[in-house]
Amino acid sequence: MVSAIDVPADKLINVAQEELKTEIIMPDWARFVKTGAGRQRTPDQKNWWQIRAASILRKVYVDGPVGVNRLRTCYGGRKDRGVKPCKTYKAGGKIIRTILTQLEKIGYVKTSKKGRELTPKGQSYLDQMAKKVK
Numbered sequence: 001m002v003s004a005i006d007v008p009a010d011k012l013i014n015v016a017q018e019e020l021k022t023e024i025i026m027p028d029w030a031r032f033v034k035t036g037a038g039r040q041r042t043p044d045q046k047n048w049w050q051i052r053a054a055s056i057l058r059k060v061y062v063d064g065p066v067g068v069n070r071l072r073t074c075y076g077g078r079k080d081r082g083v084k085p086c087k088t089y090k091a092g093g094k095i096i097r098t099i100l101t102q103l104e105k106i107g108y109v110k111t112s113k114k115g116r117e118l119t120p121k122g123q124s125y126l127d128q129m130a131k132k133v134k
Contacts, residue, residue: 004061004126007133016054016129017047024053024102036072036091038079053099057108057118061126065114071096 004012026049034042035052045051052075059074060066075091100116103109108122118126 002127002130002134004058004130007130009055009058011133012058012126012129013051013054015132016057016126017050019125019129020050020053020057021047023106024050024099026050027098030095030098033092033095035095036076036089038077038089038091040080049099052095053103056096056099057103057122057126060103060109060116060118061123065112065117067115068093068096068100070115 030049032042034040035048056071059071063070069090072090072093075096076089077091078086079089080086100109103122104111104116107119108125109116110119
């Protein structure tokens, strides 16, 4: 039995985002926002919302119950501050929260006291995607 941990993350995310295109729809406001304070521009890819959703789903699978603040730290990065040294900034929380609520509506993620965790439906979905990758 192949699990989502056994396959490379980039290949799993590419396969999963293709399947999530029909279920997860990018809101209208998401075309105009940056993904965090450390970014200078909006994302270039047209399907960046589905890629981020597949990546968040995999993170919840791997890291167990996880909160929005921990995901913000994971998706954050360094900000170029000109002459001053670079500084680490967190990613925007609205994007992560919205994707998590969309994943909850589908039934892949559920809320617990420790954060968001994967449901059996979400785990079987990622395992099926890992089987396609293998």
